[in-house]
Amino acid sequence: MNAAGPGVFMAIHTIIEPFRIKTVEPIRWTTRAEREQLLRAAHYNLFLLPAEDVLIDLLTDSGTGAMSTRQWAAMMEGDESYAGSKSFDRFRESVQGIFGYKHVIPTHQGRAAERILFGVMCKKGDVVPNNTHFDTTRANIEFVGAEAVDLPIGEAREPACVHPFKGNMDVTGLEQLIERVGRQHVPLVMMTITNNSGGGQPASLENMRAVSAVCRRHGIPLYLDACRFAENAYFIKLREPGYESKTPKEIAREIFRLGDGCTMSAKKDGMANIGGFLCTNDDVLAQQEKNLLILTEGYPTYGGLAGRDLEAIAVGIEEALEEDYLRYRIVSTAYLGKHVADQGVPIVQPPGGHAIYLDARAFLPHIPQEQFPGVALAAELYLEGGIRSVEIGTLMFGAAAKMDLVRLAIPRRVYTQSHIDYVVEVILEVWRRREQIRGLKLTYEAPFLRHFTAHLEPA
Numbered sequence: 001m002n003a004a005g006p007g008v009f010m011a012i013h014t015i016i017e018p019f020r021i022k023t024v025e026p027i028r029w030t031t032r033a034e035r036e037q038l039l040r041a042a043h044y045n046l047f048l049l050p051a052e053d054v055l056i057d058l059l060t061d062s063g064t065g066a067m068s069t070r071q072w073a074a075m076m077e078g079d080e081s082y083a084g085s086k087s088f089d090r091f092r093e094s095v096q097g098i099f100g101y102k103h104v105i106p107t108h109q110g111r112a113a114e115r116i117l118f119g120v121m122c123k124k125g126d127v128v129p130n131n132t133h134f135d136t137t138r139a140n141i142e143f144v145g146a147e148a149v150d151l152p153i154g155e156a157r158e159p160a161c162v163h164p165f166k167g168n169m170d171v172t173g174l175e176q177l178i179e180r181v182g183r184q185h186v187p188l189v190m191m192t193i194t195n196n197s198g199g200g201q202p203a204s205l206e207n208m209r210a211v212s213a214v215c216r217r218h219g220i221p222l223y224l225d226a227c228r229f230a231e232n233a234y235f236i237k238l239r240e241p242g243y244e245s246k247t248p249k250e251i252a253r254e255i256f257r258l259g260d261g262c263t264m265s266a267k268k269d270g271m272a273n274i275g276g277f278l279c280t281n282d283d284v285l286a287q288q289e290k291n292l293l294i295l296t297e298g299y300p301t302y303g304g305l306a307g308r309d310l311e312a313i314a315v316g317i318e319e320a321l322e323e324d325y326l327r328y329r330i331v332s333t334a335y336l337g338k339h340v341a342d343q344g345v346p347i348v349q350p351p352g353g354h355a356i357y358l359d360a361r362a363f364l365p366h367i368p369q370e371q372f373p374g375v376a377l378a379a380e381l382y383l384e385g386g387i388r389s390v391e392i393g394t395l396m397f398g399a400a401a402k403m404d405l406v407r408l409a410i411p412r413r414v415y416t417q418s419h420i421d422y423v424v425e426v427i428l429e430v431w432r433r434r435e436q437i438r439g440l441k442l443t444y445e446a447p448f449l450r451h452f453t454a455h456l457e458p459a
C-alpha cells in the first residue's frame with residue numbers, strides 16, 4: 001500500500017495495518033466442488049450461505065468489525081444497572097465530545113434511532129430530502145406516510161465519473177423542492193455521511209454548509225445520518241482545501257455544528273458489533289423521543305443496549321477518528337479498487353470509504369438486466385474464491401434499478417493486506433473468464449425485500 005503519512009519516515013511508503021493481532025479466528029477453506037454444491041443449495045443467493053462456508057466475508061461492514069483491547073477492557077467496566085448506569089455517563093460524555101449535541105439517546109441500532117426520529121417529527125404528506133436515503137431510512141420515513149426524496153448531485157449517478165465529493169447534495173434541487181412542496185411539509189432535511197447507497201462517497205464541508213444555510217433560512221432542522229462520520233471527516237482532510245492540517249475530530253465537530261441532531265449506527269464507525277444512538281438539541285423533541293424509546297427500546301440510560309455495549313461504543317467512536325486507523329482504512333479500500341480497476345475491471349469511481357462496488361452491467365454486458373448480472377457476478381466470486389459480496393441492483397430494487405452493482409464491503413480491522421491481495425486475484429481471475437459467465441433466473445421470490453430470501457438457478 002502506497003502513500004506515506006505524516007510521522008512516517010519519508011523513504012518508507014508502505015502502509016501497514018496499525019495493530020497487531022492478539023486473538024485469531026480461523027477461516028475455513030472449501031474446495032471448488034464443495035462451493036458448487038453449496039451455491040446450488042443456497043439457490044445462488046449468498047445470503048442463504050452458512051457463514052462458516054465463506055472464506056472472506058465482504059457482505060457488509062455493519063457490526064462485523066474487530067474490537068480493540070481498549071474496547072474489550074472497557075466492556076468489563078460495564079455497569080448493568082437498569083437506571084442511572086455509569087456506563088451511560090461515559091457513553092454520553094464520549095458522544096458529546098465529538099457530536100456536541102445536548103441530548104444523547106441510545107438505541108439498539110441505527111434503524112431504531114430512525115424510527116423514533118421520524119415517528120416524532122414526520123406525518124403523512126411530509127417530504128424528507130436527503131443526499132441519498134439508506135434503505136432503512138427510506139423505509140422508516142415511508143412507514144409514517146411521508147415521502148423520502150433523494151437529491152444527489154448529478155455526478156453521483158454515473159459510476160465511472162470521478163468527483164472528490166460524490167456524496168454532495170444538489171443544493172439547488174433542495175431549494176426547488178422546498179419551494180414546490182412548501183416549508184410546512186418539510187419537517188427536516190437529512191444528509192448521509194458518507195453516502196452509503198451512493199457508493200460510500202463523502203460530502204464536503206462546503207456542501208454541508210450550503211445545505212445548512214438553506215435549512216436555517218427556511219427554519220428547517222438539519223439531521224445527519226452519521227454512520228460513517230469518521231471516514232467522511234478523513235476524506236475532507238484529504239480532499240477539501242483548508243482542512244489538511246485539521247484533525248479528523250476537529251473536522252467531525254465542525255460537521256456536527258452545522259446540524260441540529262443526528263442518527264447513528266454504532267455498527268459502522270462506532271467500531272462496535274451492535275448499537276446506535278439519536279441526538280438532538282431540541283428539549284421538546286428529546287422528551288417525546290425518550291417517551292417512545294421507553295415504549296420499545298428501553299429506559300433512556302440504556303436504550304436497548306447492555307452497559308458493556310455503551311462502553312464499547314464510547315471507546316469505539318474515539319478510535320474511529322484516530323488518524324493512523326483512518327489512513328489505513330481509506331488506503332486499503334482504495335488499494336483493492338485500484339488493483340482491479342488498473343486491469344480494466346469496471347468499478348464505481350472513485351473508491352468509497354467502506355466498500356468497492358463492481359459495475360456488473362459493464363463487467364458482464366452479455367447478461368441482460370432481467371438475468372441479474374450482479375447476482376451472477378457475486379455467485380462467481382464465491383465459486384472462484386469463497387468470497388461473499390452482495391448484489392445492489394435488479395434483485396434488490398426490481399426492474400427499476402438504475403445500476404447493477406456488486407458491493408465488496410470491508411469489515412473494520414478484520415482483514416490484512418494479504419487477504420485483500422487474494423480478493424484482487426480472485427476478481428481478476430473471474431474478469432479473465434467473464435464471457436463464460438451465465439445469467440440467472442428467479443425460481444422463488446417473497447412479496448417484499450425479496451433479495452434476502454430469493455431462490456435462483458442458471459438461466
Ligand SMILES: *Cc1c(COP(=O)(O)O)cnc(C)c1O
Pocket residue numbers: 062109110111112134136137192196225227264265266267268275276
Ligand atoms: C447501516 C445504516 C443505517 C442503519 O443502521 P442499522 O444499525 O443497520 O440499523 C442507516 N443509515 C446508513 C447510511 C447506514 O449505513
